Amino acid sequence: MSTLLASFTLVTASCLASPLQENIDAIVKDKPAQIGVVIEGFDPHQHAGFNENTRFPMQSVFKFPVALAVLDQVDKGKINLDETLLLKPSDLLPNTHSPLREKYPEANAAVSIGEIINETVSNSDNNGCDILLRLVGGPQAVDQYIKNLGIADMQIAVNEQEMHTVKDAQHKNWTTPAAMTQLLRLFHDGKLLKPDSQKFLWTAMRDSVTAPGRLRSPLPAGTHLIHKTGTSDYSPQDGSTVNDVGIILLPDGNPVFISVLISGSKMSMMDTEKIIASVSGVAWDHFSQEKPGLSIRKTGKQLRELIGFENQ
Template identity: 50%
Template structure:
């Protein structure tokens, strides 16, 4: 059932437009994007000013590993309902630790056939973007449909989650079945940040994991002051034979010096730029958003 809070956020996002104060920010971002051989989707929401800026905010972008945030929310919902426990041990057969994919879990437990705490699997999946961990969690809660239905049930409808990591690795086109809009991404972040979606224990657990995320250091966090708290989730595709990168993404919550925050999602898709350029697009946008929000504090 949609809560009043989620309905409020959705209404805010649906009716959002660039406020007068953000015109310069938008112009500066458009300058960054000018000449780039990529399609970029951006959404930024500032708690301090209540301003929302978006560029291609309602377009569909492939998520890649960004959807591991959605999966973590769905798993923790099952924890909060008492169907799962963070300290319970999950049996992982060796055949589920696929060899040709990114998987710190497999590196730690190369022989499989082991029991691993659910909390550890979630940490590997979100903070380290473990692909095997992702699919283990999906099997545990009933697959992608469970996650898709849960995210829709809390009021975020501009999202589709239809395939797992193994399926994306087998078929280049499969990744496009998992999509979100940039506005839906910050809407979900705001719903999470409200503290009304999960229990305090589950919220604190996931917040800590996202703040300790090891991937994407050159994206949202790349140009922010050292020590800035950023709770985020990245997504990264491979590059096709014709040199097109489908997804270099990052979504997150950035804590400002005054304790307020802004949420940001940047999706770089269909890019013929190299990864360094793609990541710099994200860090440039994040730095501009930071400067804007800090200035609004004064």
Template identity: 45%
Template structure:
């Protein structure tokens, strides 16, 4: 009788594992069809269904973040806010000399002669609007990129490298590759943030950056591109220039996407692409829609 019970239990466990493996596999196969036809390296990490469903492609590769790195920089700044070393209400003087040309900056466009903004406003510009000048102001306030890395080492978060400012990346093409993350680590970072693991942030700071991420409007043709209107997506994009040979090192989007009955973490890095900008963004949009459909059907 005991042997029969054990056999039955093992059979149920085996069949459960097989069912799990088979349900995620069709999604992987559909994504692989998209990836296989593109002249690019594509890194993907997806986690959903309370971490029961996971999928990665090139998940351990070191891929350039570009502006995706503004999200971890914001987390490092908010950790200093929570320690009382900085305040979201403190005023930051931005001079005309700070407003470098030939870089993406809604701050510069709105305030060409300089201005004074609160720290919370600078973070919003940096994350929601992907402002490059705002990003370098935050790094200067922290004391440099090493301070960001030190923060992540302190919480035992690995597989991320933040070495260069936006200004440094604009001066030298290859510098952008010094700021990298793996797709799997990007998922881990979003999980840490969303579930506030390790008490990453205070409730106030968590709610603040959640709102900022949810209001990100850049790259609306990427993760959000083919999702139903009104879908909640808290995300951060990253985009590089294209060189004279038609090579684009980074078209990225990482985020938390909600279905009607749940959510999933999805990170897509299109790297070293010879495809057009429209195609690169469509890769992300198509994969996000396939993933949304999968989890929406599964969680009904």
């Protein structure tokens, strides 16, 4: 009897799965990668996910909580965005992504903290990130800031330099999709920063130019996407990590919170990014077109066209 009841419960749960959840399940099915997804509407009960509580390496997504921690210090009067720091050659390491280094190749330049945050968030500057980490007391200080917010399933333990030079260090900065979505919601709801700091970071994330083939790809022109990407190098043994997390603003102004984290991908960068774009696309369709009694369930053919390749 207990086995029969359990089977009935599983069948019932499957039958009750939302069209959005069914679309997500179809997108991630049988992909040669570990994939984590959380999608939530303004009402957190409008929800779909996959591997929601699994740990994933953040890569440059961790620059979002780093920026939050710095701006928290701004709000407390300990840091001023207009304050300048003298960039030394040792601040601008070679062989890493750094628009700041390209802009100030000789270093010895006075650069405002605001500009460093903007380059770190909008252009994912690795050197800028480490400058900000030193400013607030290192990765452990940012980690404690996150823990103080009540977010347990996120860890920040190393800086960009360590992630690029120490084997497996990149796995020490991790989050679950659920925890990242929780942080995005707190940010959107204005519970983390004062209005000026909120607007500053919101604008920097909205103006991000990185990885247009991910969350941004399927969205209509002009849609506001406030997001942060993260990417690792590819290795034959470990594959690659490809992430994008953010807030999509619907035409009515309501938010959709979305975290897509992919690790160990053995696919090409283009095909891995297509997974993220597909998740973003079905989220947009669901929340922008949802009406009472209207199903937006996509057919298998429609999903394959959206994803861009057949399920293996």
